[in-house]
Amino acid sequence: METAHPESGIPSRAQALFPEAEFKLRHPLFQAMPYPLGADPRLLELEKFVSQSLDPETSETLRHASIRYVGRWLHDSSFDVGRETLFTDFFLLLESTPWSIGKMHAFATAYLTANGIRIERRRETGSEPRAFKLVQGQRTLPIGETLGDPFAWCMKRFSDFVEMYPWTEGVTLGTSACFKAADMLFMYVQHGLHPNGEWSLMGRKRFMQTEGYTVWTALSLALTRTDRAAQLPSRRDSLERGMHDVVLGQIEDAFTPAPAAPKCGELVRDPEGSDLCFKPAADSSGPKAPVLTVVRGQVPPAADPGDRQTLERFKPLESPLPVALMPSVAQLEESRSRLVREFPWARITIHIIFSELNTRRSFGSLVFHLRPVLLLGPPGIGKTRFARRFAEEMALGFRAIGLAGMSDVRSLTGTARGWSTGQPSVLLEPLLNNKSASSLVLLDEIEKAVDGGSKTPAAADFLLGLLEPENARNWFDSFLQTECDLSRLVFIATANSLAGLSGPLLSRLTVLDFGRPTPEDIRGVVPFALQDIAKDWELPKDVFDAVVPPIDVDVSNMRDLKVWLTWYLAEWAEAHLSTRRHH
Numbered sequence: 001m002e003t004a005h006p007e008s009g010i011p012s013r014a015q016a017l018f019p020e021a022e023f024k025l026r027h028p029l030f031q032a033m034p035y036p037l038g039a040d041p042r043l044l045e046l047e048k049f050v051s052q053s054l055d056p057e058t059s060e061t062l063r064h065a066s067i068r069y070v071g072r073w074l075h076d077s078s079f080d081v082g083r084e085t086l087f088t089d090f091f092l093l094l095e096s097t098p099w100s101i102g103k104m105h106a107f108a109t110a111y112l113t114a115n116g117i118r119i120e121r122r123r124e125t126g127s128e129p130r131a132f133k134l135v136q137g138q139r140t141l142p143i144g145e146t147l148g149d150p151f152a153w154c155m156k157r158f159s160d161f162v163e164m165y166p167w168t169e170g171v172t173l174g175t176s177a178c179f180k181a182a183d184m185l186f187m188y189v190q191h192g193l194h195p196n197g198e199w200s201l202m203g204r205k206r207f208m209q210t211e212g213y214t215v216w217t218a219l220s221l222a223l224t225r226t227d228r229a230a231q232l233p234s235r236r237d238s239l240e241r242g243m244h245d246v247v248l249g250q251i252e253d254a255f256t257p258a259p260a261a262p263k264c265g266e267l268v269r270d271p272e273g274s275d276l277c278f279k280p281a282a283d284s285s286g287p288k289a290p291v292l293t294v295v296r297g298q299v300p301p302a303a304d305p306g307d308r309q310t311l312e313r314f315k316p317l318e319s320p321l322p323v324a325l326m327p328s329v330a331q332l333e334e335s336r337s338r339l340v341r342e343f344p345w346a347r348i349t350i351h352i353i354f355s356e357l358n359t360r361r362s363f364g365s366l367v368f369h370l371r372p373v374l375l376l377g378p379p380g381i382g383k384t385r386f387a388r389r390f391a392e393e394m395a396l397g398f399r400a401i402g403l404a405g406m407s408d409v410r411s412l413t414g415t416a417r418g419w420s421t422g423q424p425s426v427l428l429e430p431l432l433n434n435k436s437a438s439s440l441v442l443l444d445e446i447e448k449a450v451d452g453g454s455k456t457p458a459a460a461d462f463l464l465g466l467l468e469p470e471n472a473r474n475w476f477d478s479f480l481q482t483e484c485d486l487s488r489l490v491f492i493a494t495a496n497s498l499a500g501l502s503g504p505l506l507s508r509l510t511v512l513d514f515g516r517p518t519p520e521d522i523r524g525v526v527p528f529a530l531q532d533i534a535k536d537w538e539l540p541k542d543v544f545d546a547v548v549p550p551i552d553v554d555v556s557n558m559r560d561l562k563v564w565l566t567w568y569l570a571e572w573a574e575a576h577l578s579t580r581r582h583h
Contacts, residue, residue, distance in 0.1 A: 017033045017034045017047075017051070018030075018033075018054070018093060025089050026085055026088070026089060027082065027085045027086045027088075027089045029043070029046065029086060030050075030086070030089045030090075030093075033047050033050070034047060035047055042073075042077065045073065046070070046073050048066075049066045049067075049069040049070050049073060050066070050070060050090070050093070052066035053066040053067045053070065053094065054093060054094070054096065054097065056097060060100075060102065063097075063103070063106075064102045064103060064105075064106035065106070067094070067103070067106035067107055067110050068106050068109050068110050068113070069110075070090060070110050070114075071109060071110025071111060071112070071113035071114040072110075072113055072114075074086065074113075074114035075113050075114050075115075075116060083114050083115065084148045084149070084150065087110075087111055087114070087148070087150035088149060088150055090107075090150070091107065091150045091153055091154070094107065099157045099161070100177075101158075101161070101173060101177045101180050101181050101184065102176070102177060102180060104154055104157055104158050104161070104180075104184055105180035105181075105183060105184055107150075107154045108151060108154050108155070108183075108184065108187060111147070111148070111150055111151045111154070112134065112151075115136070115147070115148075116136055116137065117134050117135065117136045117141070117147075118134070118135055118136075119132070119133075119134060119183065119187075120132070120133050120134070120135045120140075129246070130243065130246045131246065131250065132186045132190075132243070132246065132247055132250075133190070133250065134187070134190070134191060141190075141191065142254065143190045143191070143201065143204070143250060143251055143254040144190075144191075144199070144200075144201055144204070144254065145191060146191055146192070146193055147191060151191075152192065152193045155184075155187065155188045155191070155192035155193065156192075156193070156195065158184045158185075158188050158192070159188065159192065159195055162185075162188075162211060162215055167214050167215055167218040167540060168214070168218070168540055168542055168543045168545065168546075170218075170222070171218045171219055171221070171222035173219075173222065175223065178219045178222055178223055181215070181219055182216065182219055182243075185212060185215050185216060185219075186247050189204050189207055189208050189212055189247065189251070190204070190247070190250070190251070201251060201254050202331060204251050205248065205251050205252060208244070208247065208248045208251060209248065210541065212244070212248075213244060213540070213541065214540040214541060214542055216243070216244040217244075217538075217539070217540045218540055252395060290322070290323040290325070290366060290367050291320035291321060291322055291323060291437070292320065292321060292323050292437035292485060292487075292488055293317075293318065293319065293320050293321070293437075293485065294317040294318075294321060294428070294431055294437055294484055294485055294486070295314070295317040295318045295477075295480060295482060295484050296482070296483050296484065296485050297482035297483045298482060299311060299318065299480050299481065299482050300481050300482070302417055304417065306422075307417045307422060307479075310422070310423065310424070310479070311480070313432070314424055314428065314432060314480065316432060316435065317428060317431060317432060317484075321431070321435060321436055321437040322435075322436055322437065323367045323368075323436070323437045323438050323488055324367065324368040324394070324395065324396055324436060324438035324488070325366065325367060325368060326357070326360060326361050326365050326366060326367060326368045326369075327357075327361070327368075327394065328361065329358060329361055329362065332354055332357055332358055332361065333354075335354075335393040335394070336350060336351075336354040338393065339386070339389060339390065339393065342389065342525060342528045343382055343386055343389075343525075344517075344521050344524060344525070345381070345514075345515035345516055345517040345518065345521045346382070346386060346514050346515045347515070348512075348513075348515065349375065349512040349513070349514055349515065352510070352512060353370065353373060353390075353512075356370060356371065356510075357370065367438075367488070368394060368396070368438060368488075368490070369488065369490060370490050371509075371510050372467050372490075372491040372492070372493065372508060372509050372510065373491070373492045373493070373509065373510045373512060374446070374492075374493045374494070374495060374506070374509040374510065374511045374512065375387070375492060375493070375494045375495075375512055375514045376494075376495055376496075376497070376498065376511060376512065376513050376514060377496070377513060377514035377515065377516065378496055378516070378557070379496060379557070379559065380556075380557035380558055380559030380560060381514055381515070381516060381517060381557050381558060382514070382517070382557075382558040383494040383514050384400065384442060384444060384494060385532070385558065386514070387400070387440065387442045387492045387494070388400070388442070390440065390492070391439075391440040394440070396434075396436075396438055396439055396440045396490065397430035397431065397433060397434035397436060397438070397439035397440065398430060398439065398440050398441075398442070399426065399427070399429060399430040399439060399440075399441050399442070400441075400442040400444055401426060401441060401442065401443055401444065402444045402445060403443055403444060403445055403446050403448060403449040404444070404445040404448035404449070410478070411423075411425070411426050412425055412426065412427060412462060412466075413425060413462065413476075413477070413478050414477040414478035414479035414480065415478065415479055416478050416479065417479055417481075422479055423479055424477050424479040424480050425477050425479070425484075427441060427466075427486060427489065428477070428484070431489075437485075437488045438488045438489070438490070439488075439489055439490070440489075440490045440491075440492065441489050441490070441491050441492075442491075442492050442493070442494070443463070443491060443492070443493040443494070444493075444494050445494060445495065445496070446463070446493040446494065446495050446501070447495040447496065447497060447498070447499060447500045447501050448500075449463075463505060464504055464505055464508065466486070466491075467491060467505075467508040467509070468508065469487055472485070472486045472487045472489065473485050473486075473487045493509060498511070517556075517557065517558065519553075519554075522553055522555060522556075522557075522558075522561055523551060523553050525558070525561075526549055526553065526561070526565070529558065529561050529562050529565055530544040530547065530565060531544075532562065533562060533565060533566060533569070544569070546576075547568075547569065547572050549565065549568055
C-alpha cells in the first residue's frame with residue numbers, strides 16, 4: 001500500500017487541522033483533532049506533537065523531535081489505541097512534506113519506540129562481539145522478520161533515497177544525517193521489504209555486498225575525511241570500519257545459526273570416522289546443524305608467555321564450529337551464471353566444478369565440499385581471482401598460500417614452540433578468523449614448490465597428505481602439538497604447467513584447463529576489472545561507473561588489463577576531474 005485514495009470527506013474538525021490531507025483519517029484520535037478546551041492534557045500533548053511535526057515553519061530539528069515524541073507518547077500512553085492504524089494515518093499525513101534522512105529516521109524510531117523495540121548498537125567487548133540489531137524486550141528480532149506497514153513504507157522511502165542519491169560523487173549529508181543513514185541502511189537490510197515483494201536472506205546478503213557496501217563506504221569516507229565522527233562518539237559504532245561486515249555476518253549467521261556447545265547424547269558420530277556431527281534442533285523433526293571440532297586432541301600447556309598467548313588465541317578451534325552448508329541447486333545456478341559472466345573463457349572449467357556441486361546437492365549432500373581442483377594455465381588469466389570469487393559465492397573463508405620457491409613447509413605444518421617465530425599452521429587462520437570449520441585454501445603455483453632438504457618434509461610429500469581426506473582428518477600441528485581435523489577445507493591449486501608434478505599428486509586433483517581469454521572476453525570483463533581496482537583502492541565498487549574505456553583495449557590477459565586500466569584512469573581523471581580539484 002503506497003497511496004490511500006479519498007473515500008469520503010474528512011470530518012470537519014480534522015479538516016481544519018489538516019487541510020492538505022487528501023485521504024480519510026481512520027483513527028479516532030486523529031478524527032477528533034483539534035481537541036476542545038478542557039480535553040485530557042495527554043491528548044492535547046499528542047496534538048501538539050503531531051502539529052509541530054507537520055508545520056513547515058517549525059525548525060527541522062523540532063519537527064523530527066516531535067515525530068519521535070509521538071512514538072514515545074504511544075509507548076507511555078494509558079489510552080487503548082490501535083498503534084498500526086494511528087501510524088498509518090501519521091505516515092500519510094507526513095507524506096505532505098518532503099522526506100529526508102532525518103525525517104525517515106525519526107519516523108522509524110518513533111514506530112519502534114511505540115512498539116517497545118529498541119536499536120541495540122553494541123561495541124565489541126571481551127565477551128560479546130559488535131552488533132546492530134532490533135530488540136523487543138528480551139527477544140532479538142530475527143533477520144528477515146518484517147514489521148507493520150508504516151515501518152515498511154518508511155523503509156521504502158529509504159530504498160528510493162539509496163537508488164537516487166549520487167553516492168559515488170561524494171556525500172554532502174551532515175554529520176548526524178550520516179549516522180542516521182547508517183542506521184537506516186542496517187534496519188532496511190535486516191527488516192525492510194524489497195520493492196518487488198518478498199526478500200530472501202540471500203537477497204539481503206547480495207544487497208549488503210553491493211548497494212549496501214557502496215552506501216556504507218560513502219558515509220564512512222565522508223566522516224573519515226573530516227574527522228566528524230569524533231563529534232558523536234556514542235553513535236560512532238554504526239560507521240566504524242568493519243561495521244558493514246558485522247551486519248553482513250549477522251545476515252549470514254541467519255542462514256546457519258551458530259550451534260551451542262554440544263551436550264552429551266546430542267551428537268551423532270559421522271560414519272566415515274571424522275568428528276563431523278549433527279546436532280538436532282529443539283524440534284527433532286527440524287533441520288540439523290552440522291558442527292565440527294577442528295582441534296581434536298588435548299593441547300599441551302606452554303611454558304613461554306608468548307606461546308601461551310598464541311594458544312589462547314587459537315582456543316576457539318577446540319570447540320565445535322559450524323560447517324558450511326551446500327547451497328541449493330537454484331543458488332548454485334545463480335553463482336555459476338555470475339562466474340561465467342566474469343570468466344567467460346573458463347566456461348568449461350566452471351561447468352565441471354558446478355556439475356560436481358550440483359550432483360552432491362541433488363543426492364542430498366548437506367555440507368559443502370569439493371574434490372581438490374588444479375587450475376592450469378599461463379600467468380595473468382585470472383586463476384587466483386576466480387578462486388577468490390568462488391569462495392565469496394560459496395560464502396567460504398579464503399586464504400591464498402604462495403608455494404613458488406617454498407622450501408620450508410613449516411608455515412603449513414606449524415612451527416615448533418620456543419622460537420620467536422613459533423606459530424600454528426597458516427591453514428588454521430581462515431578457520432579461526434571466520435569462526436567456521438570450512439574455508440577455501442588456494443595453493444598458488446603448486447608446481448614451483450621445491451624440496452627443503454633433509455631437515456624439513458618435502459613439499460610434495462606434505463601436499464600428498466594434506467589432499468588425502470583420511471590424513472586431513474588426523475593432521476598434526478607442530479605448534480599445537482596435537483591432531484587437527486582439516487577435512488572440511490576446500491583446496492584449489494594453480495599451476496602454469498604440469499612439469500614437475502608427480503603422478504600421485506595429480507591423482508588427488510581434478511586438473512582443469514582454465515582457458516585463455518580472447519580480445520572480446522577482455523573487453524567484456526572491463527567492468528569487473530574496474531571493480532577490482534576500486535576494491536584495491538578501498539573505494540565503492542561502482543565508483544568508476546562514469547568511466548567509459550575505449551573499445552580497442554589491446555592486452556592479452558587480466559593482469560595486463562588491470563595495469564592498462566590503472567594507466568587509463570589516470571588519463572581520464574586528468575581530463576575529467578582536474579577542474580573539480582581546483583574548487
